[in-house]
Amino acid sequence: MDFDLPESAIAVRDGVGAIAGKYGQDYWDRCDTEKRWPEEVWRELVDGGWHSLAIPEEYGGAGQGLLELAVALESLAGGGAGGAASFMYLLTPAFGGLTITRHGTEAQKAEFLPGIAAGELETCFAITEPDAGSNALNITTHARRDGDHYLISGQKIWISGVERADHMVLVTRTIPAAEAKPRTAGFTVFLVDIKKAEAEGTLTYRPIPKLGTNTVASSMVFLDDVRVPADRVLGEPDLGFAVLWDILNPERILAAAGGVGSGELVLEIACAYARDRAPFGKPIGANQGIAFPLAKIKAQLELARLMTYKAAWLWDAGKPCGSEANIAKLTAADAAWQAADRAFQTHGGMAYSLEYPVARMFRDARIAKNIPVAEEMVLAHIAQHELNLPRSY
Structure with a gap:
């Protein structure tokens, strides 16, 4: 058993870390305040090929895997971006690049992957609906066949990045949930040309005002007979x-x-403050009441990192990774939240000042306990599939 990162992942960690190191907290605070995409960082990632790590070499990518993407994202977040980093690696590198690489036809790969690798094409992902949040089986957005096309109608919510994206990876029902046997049948995933549908007036969206992660908008999306060619199905219809x-x-x-x-990132910010702040003649970090909670968070983060790498390795190897992915998400989200909360407490009243980055990280960390899946749903999955306890929902 070898716990060393492969050389490819080490190179990614160092390369993305060097980019992240150019941009201080003032930059990320400005992007968040101005509610704008970190375009300067994104262009550097694109120019260096750090966003297309998992795209095959024949399409302009690096031919690596999810592990390298995970290391890149961790490095960008830890280098200063914090929560803003996640969307930079989820929206196009994962939702577009990974999905098309694994499930696209040869024609789809040839059409989409070079554009993604070149930074000329961006994607987003749409599954969540107002009445079908964690229960994806109950989505009602419906696609019906119309000759060589499908017509798609429905509504999606909390769709991040639609304002930037060229194409949307859209999850629909081609068999209603009440008629599907088994209930997991009847799903069809499409690649939808957003700009074309907007121009035709069949796709509209409305940004949702939100507490944090303001470097990317999250929107309500309305689909009214969006016409999509049948050759834009990812995988097989109904499967x-x-x-x-x-x-x-x-x-x-x-x-x-x-x-x-x-x-x-936020743990180091808290520790730096604890080393420097000395209102009673010695650094507050010398007090066990400050030091011990921070040390415990470090241990939690190390454990979360191990599970994250394991889950990514399993996915790259084509092995089942559902439980590992859930456990990684659960532990990492909780550790990040505990780190942000403890950094807030360590800074005392100064944490409430927007002149410090703690407030932004506090806001961004909290939502990770709810997305992309609520921790209660993760715990239910672990209870059922790992502990063989009765299904709770």
Whole structure:
């Protein structure tokens, strides 16, 4: 058993870390305040090929895997981006690049992957609906066949990055849930041309005001007979549930990597403050009441990192990784939140000042306990599948 990172992942860690190191907390605070995408960092990632790590070499990528993507995301988050890093590696590198690489036809790969690798094409992912949050089986967005096309109608919510994306990886029902046998049948995943649908007036969206992660908008999306060619189906019609899990598991693994990096970042900010702040003649970090909680968080982050790497390795190896992906997400999100909360407490009243980055990291860390899957759903999965306890929902 070898716990050393492969040389490819070490190179990614160092390369992305060097980019992240150029941008201080003031930069990330400005992006968050101005609610704008970190375009300067994104262009550096694209120019260096750090966003297309998992795209095959024949399409312009690096031919690596999810482990390298996870390491890149962790490095970017830990280097200063915090929660903003997750969307930079989820929206296009994972939702677009990984999904099309694994499930696209040869024609789809040839059409989409070179553009993603060149930084000329961006994607987003749409599954969540107002009445079907954690219960994806109950989505009602419906696609019906119309000759060589499908017509798609429905509504999605909390869709991040649609304002930037060229194409949307869209999860639909081609068999209603009430008629599907088994219930996991009848899912079909599409690649939808957002700009074309917008121009035709069949796709509209409305950003949702939100507490944090403001470097990317999250929107309500409305689909009204969006016309999509039949050759834009990812995988097979009605059999998209397998494609869906190959989207959701990497999403959870990458979210975990972002949590580990964000947690390390805010922990170091807290420790730096604890080393320097000395209101009673010695650094507050010398007090066990300050030091011990920070030390415990470090231990939690190390454990979360191990599970994140294991889950990514399993996915790259084509092995089952559902439980590992869930456990990685659960532990990393909680460790990141504990780190942000303890950093807030360590800074005392100064944490409430927007002149310090703690407030932004505090806001961004909290949502990770709810997305991309709520911790209660993760615990239910572990109870059922790992402990053989009765299904709770």
